[in-house]
Amino acid sequence: GENVEQHPSTLSVQEGDSAVIKCTYSDSASNYFPWYKQELGKGPQLIIDIRSNVGEKKDQRIAVTLNKTAKHFSLHITETQPEDSAVYFCAASSNTGTASKLTFGTGTRLQVTL
Amino acid sequence: DTGVSQDPRHKITKRGQNVTFRCDPISEHNRLYWYRQTLGQGPEFLTYFQNEAQLEKSRLLSDRFSAERPKGSFSTLEIQRTEQGDSAMYLCASSVGTGPSGANVLTFGAGSRLTVL
Numbered sequence: 001g002e003n004v005e006q007h008p009s010t011l012s013v014q015e016g017d018s019a020v021i022k023c024t025y026s027d028s029a030s031n032y033f034p035w036y037k038q039e040l041g042k043g044p045q046l047i048i049d050i051r052s053n054v055g056e057k058k059d060q061r062i063a064v065t066l067n068k069t070a071k072h073f074s075l076h077i078t079e080t081q082p083e084d085s086a087v088y089f090c091a092a093s094s095n096t097g098t099a100s101k102l103t104f105g106t107g108t109r110l111q112v113t114l
Numbered sequence: 115d116t117g118v119s120q121d122p123r124h125k126i127t128k129r130g131q132n133v134t135f136r137c138d139p140i141s142e143h144n145r146l147y148w149y150r151q152t153l154g155q156g157p158e159f160l161t162y163f164q165n166e167a168q169l170e171k172s173r174l175l176s177d178r179f180s181a182e183r184p185k186g187s188f189s190t191l192e193i194q195r196t197e198q199g200d201s202a203m204y205l206c207a208s209s210v211g212t213g214p215s216g217a218n219v220l221t222f223g224a225g226s227r228l229t230v231l
Contacts, residue, residue: 043205043222044157089156102220104156
């Protein structure tokens with residue numbers, strides 16, 4: 001089955017700096033890669049996603065890049081703000097058969113300091 | 115629509131007791147998923163419904179776990195004879211799916227946290 005690895009596990013940046021989180025996946029059939037943000041006591045919230053026919057996607061301060069050859073994808077947050085502090089999860093989905101289940105990474109705790 | 119609702123938000127029980135969680139998905143979503151999340155880990159897939167049909171179950175879903183979605187709307191997840199290892203956050207998600215393939219965007223609920231003493 002799919003295996004997703006995520007690094008780093010913790011990341012501390014100063015407000016205004018950029019943050020980068022990287023993930024690798026094992027199943028070459030995976031074709032959908034979402035990123036979720038989880039705040040304390042809440043469920044994961046989708047912040048951006050990318051599909052395998054696209055190499056890069058941007059939404060304001062957030063961007064995701066995908067390298068299918070190397071089987072890795074990254075989340076980039078620019079001009080970080082204190083409200084960006086949360087745990088971020090990458091995930092991958094291969095959508096084989098009738099299931100569309102996500103395999104998640106182990107998360108990155110991002111702390112944005114003033 | 116207020117999104118995916120889960121109840122209860124927190125449940126503390128003694129080992130050996132049965133517990134049931136309820137999930138109300140977004141009304142127009144035909145697909146519903148259960149995930150489990152332990153401390154410091156990402157969510158792990160448990161099971162998936164399309165309408166009322168349970169189409170896939172993870173090996174994580176032992177015989178003590180049962181999930182239903184009787185009318186294709188809300189779903190319940192029951193854990194019988196709870197064990198301390200069942201302590202986790204149980205997350206429900208829903209999505210719209212129109213066919214067997216094609217990535218679905220999952221919307222998660224806030225989760226039901228289970229503590230087994």
